[in-house]
Amino acid sequence: MGQIVRFFQCKTCETSWSSKAYRKTRSQCPNEHCANDDEVKEVKKKRKYYGCLFGHFSCNECANRWASAFAYHRIWQKCKECLAKAMPHSMMEHEIKKGKPKAKGKPHLADLCGMCSTGKPCKIVRDNQLPDVIDALVRVSLTG
Numbered sequence: 001m002g003q004i005v006r007f008f009q010c011k012t013c014e015t016s017w018s019s020k021a022y023r024k025t026r027s028q029c030p031n032e033h034c035a036n037d038d039e040v041k042e043v044k045k046k047r048k049y050y051g052c053l054f055g056h057f058s059c060n061e062c063a064n065r066w067a068s069a070f071a072y073h074r075i076w077q078k079c080k081e082c083l084a085k086a087m088p089h090s091m092m093e094h095e096i097k098k099g100k101p102k103a104k105g106k107p108h109l110a111d112l113c114g115m116c117s118t119g120k121p122c123k124i125v126r127d128n129q130l131p132d133v134i135d136a137l138v139r140v141s142l143t144g
């Protein structure tokens with residue numbers, strides 16, 4: 001499944017670092033000489049998203065909202081009610097139970113999915129979780 005890389009910067013010593021820690025939006029300053037003992041909050045706008053994530057969508061044309069286990073950075077899904085395209089907001093790693101990621105919920109509506117419309121159905125994407133593969137797919141879909 002997908003992965004999120006989060007970025008952090010310590011205000012005390014100005015060290016910056018990134019972390020792939022699962023769903024962790026706070027991190028301890030890695031500088032052992034730093035006096036800051038508090039956890040540092042993530043610099044959210046610097047987040048990087050890789051692969052298939054759990055995302056929330058809301059339609060700009062109607063009031064419809066939905067969640068999908070097949071959300072990708074900058075890949076749209078169409079609203080089921082009015083077919084307007086919406087981009088995911090608040091993406092999160094999939095829930096992990098007993099070491100195995102689990103995508104729960106309703107069946108995937110491939111007709112409404114931007115990734116599926118690139119000719120690379122989400123099933124294939126899920127089986128190939130290399131970030132550079134996903135990156136290439138994202139570029140393909142952005143250029144049409």
Ligand SMILES: [Zn+2]
Nearest residue numbers: 010013029034
């Ligand atoms: Zn520090």
Ligand SMILES: [Zn+2]
Nearest residue numbers: 059062079082
């Ligand atoms: Zn809508």
Ligand SMILES: [Zn+2]
Nearest residue numbers: 113115116122
């Ligand atoms: Zn899809």
